[in-house]
Amino acid sequence: MFLKGHAGDMMRVGRLSRESQHVAKPALTLGLAVQPDVLRDIASMPGFRGLGLLARILFALPENTVGFRRIGADPVPAEVADAYRESLGALVLTLAGWTDPAVVPLTEEANGRVLDIERAVEPRLAPGGAWGHIVDWGSKYTGAVVRMAGLIHLAEHLRDGWSRPVDADTIDRAAQLGDYYAAHALAAFDDMGADLEPALAVLDAHGYLRQIDAPARPRTGGRPPSPTFLVNPDVHQPNATVHPIRRTA
Template identity: 40%
Template sequence: MGRDAQHVEAPAITMGLAIQPEVLDALGRVKGADGRGLLARFLYAKPLSLVGSRNLTPALLAEEAAATYAQRLGGLTMALADWTDPAVLTLTAEADAVLLAYQKVTESRIGKGRSLHPIIKWASKRDGAVARIAGLLHLATHADNGWMVPIKAATMAAATEIGDYFTAHALEVFDAMGADPAQGAAHQLLTHLKEQRLSAFTKRELFRGLARSDFPAMTDLDPALVLLEEHGWVRQHPQPSRTGRGRPPSPRFDTHPSVTPPLTSG
């Protein structure tokens, strides 16, 4: 647009986002987001929903905790406000050994077929994240002179525990983002077939028994039915040849016998 270019010296940004799970699903479908490393730069936490069991009258934050937080954060800010050069944090030899051991674990798990390979881009950055977390824990403990005291092994070990927490959640989140949208619908249909004990059904009968909020149109069933048939849970009857006018008959399906096993009396 004709504007002069703008340059930011030593750019840095910290983002903390509280989003709905549906946003993660949308992020997973953004073209190029993962290829450019965007998704690998976040630490993910996806706790279980407490809806239905929430404490509606939680205790207020203790005044002492609030005061300590304000004092330490304010003190750290004021202590570093006039710095022009980066404050360098160092590690004790023991802390360095803890971090190296953690790096070796990461390396052993990111190879093909290993537990972290599905999130290799994220896992390749987790050791650096753990080191930064250790730095934050260290400064929270030594707000006035953290740059003069090396990070101890216990602090690094605590950071690796937090790293393990984020790793478990990253596996869950990336699995959800990479999942075929039809999988969730297929699981929902299979649950419905089991609950209703439908050993045979037509597509129209199935549609009538489902909530419109989940399947607004009958065609919304198609990807899930195809997936269920590919995995052997249902089998579609051959479509009869059409005779005369009128609406064609609804496709008919049989379910696998294991979906509706015979009822046994106790």
């Protein structure tokens, strides 16, 4: 349901025991505040990452402030709370009557900004790139930035945002949020145990490691044996240049 609701694609549920159901235009927002252990448990569940669920989440890992919290902190100022309530209410009431999705275009300059983001992201997704181990999340990064730009745009134009295009400045501000979420996604996936295969492949290619042929999988079933690597002894020498391990037939 979350995957379909994230994209707005029609959702069909077929059951043998009862009548099939479908939702023509699902829309789902997921907001969770969980402990790190919960994230690790979710990441270990079969299918959660493979199906693309984790790739669609914007992560925020705030610093633990226990021991440094301000006791008796002032509440949110009344004018801020009132402005938030009134703005959100106006936005909901304005869009409540819509039945068809509104298409909000980008200005030509804003579209150029989006292309710049795509060009910057692409090399990060390559094997050995900064996001090579979170390609699933990184592949959806530009789309997430554009979604945030749309939200900023509607929040600033409560009653007619759908009738005017998103400008370049809005894309730039959304990209700043994107930088924040990208840094936190890297930390979150590292904490969950991201796929290390791309990083190990780079270390192997540069001679830091050499993988030993894995033993045959036991006929009794079970998990395949974990890979084993030899470490180039040169890495233990201070200021040494690591030379590739010679491979023998």
